[in-house]
Amino acid sequence: MYKIEIVPKTLHFKQPAGTSRGIYTTRQVWYLRLTSDSQPGRVGIGECAPLPKLSCDDLPDYVEILSRVCAEFEQKGQIDKEALRPYPSILFGLETAVRQYERGTLKLWDTPFSRGEQGIPINGLIWMGSYDMMLKQIETKMQVGFRCIKLKIGAINFEEELSLLRFIRQHFTPQEVELRVDANGAFSPADALDKLNRLAELDLHSIEQPIRAGQWDEMARLASETPLPIALDEELIGIHPLAEKKRMLEYIRPQYIILKPSLHGAFCGSEEWIREAGRLHIGWWITSALESNIGLNAIAQWCATFDNPCPQGLGTGALFTDNVPMPLEVRKDCLWFDPAKKTFL
Secondary structure, X not given: OEEEEEXXXXXXXXXXXXXXXXXXXXXXXXXXXXXXXOOOOOOEEEXXXXXXXXXXXXXXXXXXXXXXXXXXXXXXXXXXXXXXXXXXXXXXXXXXXXXXXXXXXXXXXXXXXXXXXXXXXXXXXXOOOOHHHHHHHHHHHHHHOOOEEEEEOXXXXXXXXXXXXXXXXXXXXXXXXXXXXXXXXXXXXOOHHHHHHHHHOOOOOEEEOOEOOOOHXXXXXXXXXXXXXXXXXXXXOOOOOHHHHHHHHHHHOOOEEEEOHHHHOHHXXXXXXXXXXXXXXXXXXXXXXXXXXXXHHHHHHHHOOOOOOOOEEOOOOOOEOOXXXXXXXXXXXXXXXXXXXXXXX
Protein backbone atom coordinates (compact mmCIF):
# COMPACT_ATOMS: atom_id res chain seq x y z
CA MET A 1 0.00 0.00 0.00
CA TYR A 2 1.42 3.36 -1.09
CA LYS A 3 1.35 6.45 1.09
CA ILE A 4 1.88 10.02 -0.16
CA GLU A 5 2.68 12.89 2.17
CA ILE A 6 2.13 16.36 0.68
CA VAL A 7 4.75 18.80 1.98
CA PRO A 8 4.20 22.48 1.09
CA LYS A 9 7.22 24.76 0.93
CA THR A 10 7.75 28.44 0.18
CA LEU A 11 11.06 29.09 -1.58
CA HIS A 12 12.75 32.49 -1.48
CA PHE A 13 14.61 33.95 -4.44
CA LYS A 14 18.13 35.22 -3.76
CA GLN A 15 17.17 38.32 -5.74
CA PRO A 16 13.83 39.36 -7.27
CA ALA A 17 13.22 37.47 -10.52
CA GLY A 18 11.71 39.68 -13.20
CA THR A 19 9.39 37.92 -15.66
CA SER A 20 6.70 38.95 -18.11
CA ARG A 21 4.18 38.15 -15.37
CA GLY A 22 5.72 40.42 -12.78
CA ILE A 23 8.52 40.06 -10.26
CA TYR A 24 8.81 36.93 -8.14
CA THR A 25 10.32 37.09 -4.65
CA THR A 26 8.92 33.76 -3.43
CA ARG A 27 7.86 30.48 -5.05
CA GLN A 28 5.25 28.09 -3.67
CA VAL A 29 5.81 24.38 -4.31
CA TRP A 30 4.37 21.14 -2.98
CA TYR A 31 6.58 18.07 -2.55
CA LEU A 32 5.10 14.59 -2.79
CA ARG A 33 6.83 12.07 -0.51
CA LEU A 34 5.96 8.57 -1.68
CA THR A 35 6.53 5.58 0.62
CA SER A 36 5.18 2.05 1.03
CA ASP A 37 4.91 -0.44 3.89
CA SER A 38 6.16 -3.12 1.51
CA GLN A 39 9.59 -1.49 1.21
CA PRO A 40 10.44 0.35 4.44
CA GLY A 41 13.04 3.06 4.01
CA ARG A 42 12.48 3.52 0.29
CA VAL A 43 11.18 6.94 -0.75
CA GLY A 44 10.29 8.83 -3.91
CA ILE A 45 10.10 12.63 -4.00
CA GLY A 46 8.25 14.64 -6.64
CA GLU A 47 7.68 18.37 -7.03
CA CYS A 48 4.40 20.03 -7.96
CA ALA A 49 5.04 23.68 -8.81
CA PRO A 50 2.46 25.50 -10.96
CA LEU A 51 3.54 28.98 -12.07
CA PRO A 52 1.16 31.75 -10.97
CA LYS A 53 -0.83 33.29 -13.84
CA LEU A 54 0.81 30.98 -16.38
CA SER A 55 0.23 27.29 -15.65
CA CYS A 56 -3.06 25.88 -16.90
CA ASP A 57 -3.44 24.22 -13.49
CA ASP A 58 -2.80 27.37 -11.44
CA LEU A 59 -6.22 27.00 -9.82
CA PRO A 60 -7.79 28.32 -6.59
CA ASP A 61 -8.53 24.77 -5.45
CA TYR A 62 -5.12 23.37 -6.45
CA VAL A 63 -4.38 21.90 -3.01
CA GLU A 64 -7.76 20.14 -2.91
CA ILE A 65 -7.20 18.67 -6.40
CA LEU A 66 -3.69 17.57 -5.44
CA SER A 67 -4.97 15.89 -2.26
CA ARG A 68 -7.69 14.05 -4.19
CA VAL A 69 -5.26 12.87 -6.88
CA CYS A 70 -2.82 11.57 -4.26
CA ALA A 71 -5.61 9.75 -2.42
CA GLU A 72 -6.69 8.08 -5.67
CA PHE A 73 -3.10 7.03 -6.37
CA GLU A 74 -2.82 5.54 -2.87
CA GLN A 75 -5.93 3.46 -3.56
CA LYS A 76 -5.15 2.33 -7.12
CA GLY A 77 -1.34 2.22 -7.01
CA GLN A 78 -0.99 3.67 -10.49
CA ILE A 79 -1.13 7.06 -12.22
CA ASP A 80 -4.20 7.85 -14.33
CA LYS A 81 -2.26 9.84 -16.94
CA GLU A 82 -5.27 10.52 -19.16
CA ALA A 83 -7.29 12.00 -16.30
CA LEU A 84 -4.32 14.16 -15.26
CA ARG A 85 -3.68 15.76 -18.67
CA PRO A 86 -5.30 19.05 -17.47
CA TYR A 87 -2.97 19.08 -14.41
CA PRO A 88 0.58 18.83 -15.81
CA SER A 89 2.36 20.05 -12.66
CA ILE A 90 0.59 17.39 -10.56
CA LEU A 91 1.31 14.70 -13.14
CA PHE A 92 4.96 15.76 -13.24
CA GLY A 93 5.26 15.50 -9.46
CA LEU A 94 3.66 12.06 -9.40
CA GLU A 95 5.71 10.75 -12.32
CA THR A 96 8.90 11.91 -10.62
CA ALA A 97 7.99 10.44 -7.22
CA VAL A 98 7.08 7.07 -8.72
CA ARG A 99 10.19 6.98 -10.91
CA GLN A 100 12.49 7.73 -7.98
CA TYR A 101 10.70 5.24 -5.73
CA GLU A 102 11.00 2.47 -8.34
CA ARG A 103 14.65 3.25 -9.07
CA GLY A 104 15.59 3.75 -5.43
CA THR A 105 17.93 6.59 -6.41
CA LEU A 106 18.04 10.17 -7.72
CA LYS A 107 19.57 8.72 -10.90
CA LEU A 108 16.16 8.40 -12.52
CA TRP A 109 17.59 6.99 -15.77
CA ASP A 110 20.94 5.34 -16.46
CA THR A 111 22.81 7.81 -18.68
CA PRO A 112 26.31 9.32 -18.93
CA PHE A 113 24.83 12.34 -17.13
CA SER A 114 23.46 10.31 -14.20
CA ARG A 115 26.80 8.51 -13.92
CA GLY A 116 28.63 11.84 -13.67
CA GLU A 117 30.50 11.22 -16.93
CA GLN A 118 28.94 13.97 -19.05
CA GLY A 119 27.37 17.37 -18.46
CA ILE A 120 24.35 18.90 -20.21
CA PRO A 121 25.12 22.13 -22.12
CA ILE A 122 22.83 24.92 -20.87
CA ASN A 123 22.12 28.53 -21.73
CA GLY A 124 23.03 31.40 -19.42
CA LEU A 125 19.79 33.19 -18.51
CA ILE A 126 19.68 37.00 -18.34
CA TRP A 127 16.77 38.21 -16.22
CA MET A 128 14.61 41.20 -17.10
CA GLY A 129 15.65 44.42 -15.42
CA SER A 130 17.25 47.78 -16.06
CA TYR A 131 19.83 48.21 -18.81
CA ASP A 132 22.69 48.32 -16.30
CA MET A 133 21.43 45.28 -14.40
CA MET A 134 21.10 43.21 -17.58
CA LEU A 135 24.50 44.35 -18.85
CA LYS A 136 26.12 43.26 -15.60
CA GLN A 137 24.49 39.82 -15.89
CA ILE A 138 25.72 39.50 -19.48
CA GLU A 139 29.30 40.35 -18.55
CA THR A 140 29.21 37.79 -15.72
CA LYS A 141 27.88 35.01 -17.97
CA MET A 142 30.48 35.74 -20.63
CA GLN A 143 33.30 35.72 -18.09
CA VAL A 144 32.16 32.32 -16.77
CA GLY A 145 32.34 30.93 -20.29
CA PHE A 146 28.75 30.45 -21.45
CA ARG A 147 28.52 29.68 -25.16
CA CYS A 148 24.75 30.27 -25.28
CA ILE A 149 23.08 33.28 -23.66
CA LYS A 150 19.33 33.84 -23.44
CA LEU A 151 17.89 37.30 -22.79
CA LYS A 152 14.36 37.95 -21.70
CA ILE A 153 13.23 41.01 -23.64
CA GLY A 154 10.13 43.17 -23.64
CA ALA A 155 10.64 44.78 -20.22
CA ILE A 156 12.70 47.83 -21.24
CA ASN A 157 12.93 49.98 -24.36
CA PHE A 158 13.43 47.88 -27.51
CA GLU A 159 16.35 50.06 -28.65
CA GLU A 160 18.11 49.44 -25.32
CA GLU A 161 17.56 45.71 -25.72
CA LEU A 162 19.09 45.87 -29.19
CA SER A 163 22.03 47.72 -27.66
CA LEU A 164 22.59 44.90 -25.15
CA LEU A 165 22.57 42.34 -27.95
CA ARG A 166 24.99 44.44 -29.99
CA PHE A 167 27.30 44.58 -26.96
CA ILE A 168 27.55 40.79 -27.00
CA ARG A 169 28.04 40.65 -30.75
CA GLN A 170 30.87 43.17 -30.52
CA HIS A 171 32.73 40.70 -28.31
CA PHE A 172 31.69 37.33 -29.71
CA THR A 173 30.78 35.95 -33.13
CA PRO A 174 27.73 33.69 -33.60
CA GLN A 175 30.14 30.73 -33.68
CA GLU A 176 31.54 31.72 -30.27
CA VAL A 177 28.28 32.64 -28.48
CA GLU A 178 24.78 31.61 -29.48
CA LEU A 179 22.16 34.26 -28.65
CA ARG A 180 18.53 33.49 -27.86
CA VAL A 181 15.83 35.96 -26.87
CA ASP A 182 12.49 35.39 -25.17
CA ALA A 183 9.80 38.00 -25.81
CA ASN A 184 7.12 36.25 -23.68
CA GLY A 185 4.50 37.57 -26.12
CA ALA A 186 5.58 41.20 -25.74
CA PHE A 187 5.34 42.15 -29.45
CA SER A 188 2.11 43.10 -31.18
CA PRO A 189 1.19 41.32 -34.43
CA ALA A 190 1.42 44.68 -36.21
CA ASP A 191 5.07 45.39 -35.32
CA ALA A 192 6.39 41.87 -34.72
CA LEU A 193 7.83 41.24 -38.19
CA ASP A 194 9.68 44.56 -38.22
CA LYS A 195 11.23 43.76 -34.84
CA LEU A 196 12.14 40.25 -35.97
CA ASN A 197 13.92 41.73 -39.00
CA ARG A 198 15.95 44.05 -36.77
CA LEU A 199 16.82 41.26 -34.34
CA ALA A 200 17.85 38.98 -37.19
CA GLU A 201 20.59 41.44 -38.16
CA LEU A 202 22.39 40.42 -34.96
CA ASP A 203 22.65 36.74 -35.96
CA LEU A 204 20.43 35.39 -33.20
CA HIS A 205 19.65 31.71 -32.84
CA SER A 206 15.91 32.15 -32.16
CA ILE A 207 13.17 34.11 -30.46
CA GLU A 208 10.67 32.59 -28.06
CA GLN A 209 6.99 33.51 -28.29
CA PRO A 210 7.22 36.88 -30.13
CA ILE A 211 3.46 37.52 -29.78
CA ARG A 212 1.09 36.31 -27.08
CA ALA A 213 -0.28 32.79 -27.28
CA GLY A 214 -3.62 31.94 -28.87
CA GLN A 215 -3.22 33.96 -32.09
CA TRP A 216 -2.69 30.98 -34.39
CA ASP A 217 -3.30 32.84 -37.66
CA GLU A 218 -0.84 35.60 -36.79
CA MET A 219 1.74 33.19 -35.39
CA ALA A 220 1.51 30.97 -38.48
CA ARG A 221 2.05 34.03 -40.68
CA LEU A 222 5.07 35.08 -38.64
CA ALA A 223 6.54 31.57 -38.68
CA SER A 224 6.29 31.47 -42.47
CA GLU A 225 7.76 34.96 -43.04
CA THR A 226 10.26 35.38 -40.20
CA PRO A 227 13.97 35.85 -40.90
CA LEU A 228 14.60 34.65 -37.31
CA PRO A 229 13.59 31.14 -36.14
CA ILE A 230 10.57 31.20 -33.80
CA ALA A 231 10.32 28.92 -30.77
CA LEU A 232 6.93 28.34 -29.14
CA ASP A 233 6.63 28.12 -25.36
CA GLU A 234 3.44 29.60 -23.86
CA GLU A 235 1.63 28.52 -27.03
CA LEU A 236 1.84 24.91 -25.85
CA ILE A 237 0.22 25.53 -22.46
CA GLY A 238 -3.26 24.08 -22.06
CA ILE A 239 -3.14 21.92 -25.19
CA HIS A 240 -3.66 18.44 -23.78
CA PRO A 241 -5.08 15.95 -26.34
CA LEU A 242 -2.58 14.49 -28.78
CA ALA A 243 -4.83 15.42 -31.70
CA GLU A 244 -4.76 19.08 -30.64
CA LYS A 245 -0.97 19.01 -30.34
CA LYS A 246 -0.75 17.71 -33.91
CA ARG A 247 -3.24 20.31 -35.15
CA MET A 248 -1.40 23.24 -33.58
CA LEU A 249 2.04 22.22 -34.83
CA GLU A 250 0.77 21.47 -38.33
CA TYR A 251 -1.06 24.81 -38.48
CA ILE A 252 1.61 27.15 -37.11
CA ARG A 253 4.73 25.20 -38.23
CA PRO A 254 7.19 26.91 -35.86
CA GLN A 255 10.92 26.37 -36.24
CA TYR A 256 11.24 25.18 -32.61
CA ILE A 257 9.21 24.27 -29.55
CA ILE A 258 10.40 24.44 -25.92
CA LEU A 259 9.34 21.76 -23.47
CA LYS A 260 8.74 22.44 -19.78
CA PRO A 261 7.35 19.28 -18.17
CA SER A 262 5.58 21.16 -15.35
CA LEU A 263 3.69 23.18 -17.96
CA HIS A 264 3.49 20.98 -21.03
CA GLY A 265 2.23 17.60 -19.92
CA ALA A 266 4.87 16.18 -17.56
CA PHE A 267 7.23 13.59 -19.05
CA CYS A 268 4.59 11.61 -20.94
CA GLY A 269 2.92 14.66 -22.48
CA SER A 270 6.22 16.34 -23.32
CA GLU A 271 7.34 13.18 -25.10
CA GLU A 272 4.22 13.44 -27.27
CA TRP A 273 5.26 16.98 -28.22
CA ILE A 274 8.77 15.77 -29.06
CA ARG A 275 7.50 12.93 -31.26
CA GLU A 276 5.17 15.24 -33.18
CA ALA A 277 7.87 17.87 -33.57
CA GLY A 278 10.21 15.23 -34.98
CA ARG A 279 7.57 14.11 -37.47
CA LEU A 280 7.28 17.69 -38.76
CA HIS A 281 11.05 18.37 -38.64
CA ILE A 282 10.54 21.00 -35.91
CA GLY A 283 13.48 21.48 -33.54
CA TRP A 284 13.12 21.47 -29.76
CA TRP A 285 14.89 21.81 -26.44
CA ILE A 286 14.00 21.30 -22.80
CA THR A 287 13.93 23.80 -19.96
CA SER A 288 12.89 24.07 -16.34
CA ALA A 289 10.19 26.41 -15.05
CA LEU A 290 11.63 27.80 -11.80
CA GLU A 291 11.32 24.51 -9.96
CA SER A 292 13.52 23.79 -6.96
CA ASN A 293 16.35 21.27 -7.28
CA ILE A 294 13.90 18.37 -6.88
CA GLY A 295 12.11 19.24 -10.11
CA LEU A 296 15.29 20.41 -11.82
CA ASN A 297 17.04 17.10 -11.17
CA ALA A 298 14.09 15.16 -12.57
CA ILE A 299 13.98 17.29 -15.73
CA ALA A 300 17.74 17.06 -16.21
CA GLN A 301 17.77 13.28 -15.72
CA TRP A 302 14.97 12.94 -18.29
CA CYS A 303 16.59 15.42 -20.67
CA ALA A 304 19.77 13.33 -20.68
CA THR A 305 17.89 10.39 -22.20
CA PHE A 306 17.59 12.26 -25.52
CA ASP A 307 20.24 12.80 -28.15
CA ASN A 308 19.84 16.57 -28.39
CA PRO A 309 23.18 18.40 -28.31
CA CYS A 310 21.81 21.98 -28.36
CA PRO A 311 21.99 23.98 -25.10
CA GLN A 312 19.06 23.28 -22.79
CA GLY A 313 17.42 25.69 -20.32
CA LEU A 314 18.38 24.00 -17.06
CA GLY A 315 20.37 26.70 -15.27
CA THR A 316 17.88 27.71 -12.57
CA GLY A 317 19.18 25.57 -9.71
CA ALA A 318 20.89 28.37 -7.78
CA LEU A 319 17.94 30.76 -7.66
CA PHE A 320 16.75 30.16 -4.11
CA THR A 321 18.24 30.82 -0.67
CA ASP A 322 16.51 27.72 0.73
CA ASN A 323 16.75 25.25 -2.14
CA VAL A 324 16.88 21.51 -1.46
CA PRO A 325 20.49 20.25 -1.51
CA MET A 326 21.07 18.06 -4.55
CA PRO A 327 24.16 16.73 -6.38
CA LEU A 328 23.66 19.24 -9.21
CA GLU A 329 26.34 21.73 -10.17
CA VAL A 330 26.92 24.20 -13.00
CA ARG A 331 30.50 24.05 -14.28
CA LYS A 332 31.29 26.63 -16.93
CA ASP A 333 28.31 26.23 -19.28
CA CYS A 334 27.15 22.72 -18.39
CA LEU A 335 24.94 21.21 -15.71
CA TRP A 336 26.53 18.19 -14.00
CA PHE A 337 25.21 15.50 -11.66
CA ASP A 338 27.64 14.07 -9.12
CA PRO A 339 26.44 10.59 -8.06
CA ALA A 340 29.07 10.45 -5.30
CA LYS A 341 27.65 13.40 -3.39
CA LYS A 342 25.43 12.81 -0.40
CA THR A 343 21.91 14.21 -0.60
CA PHE A 344 19.02 14.97 1.71
CA LEU A 345 17.68 11.42 1.20
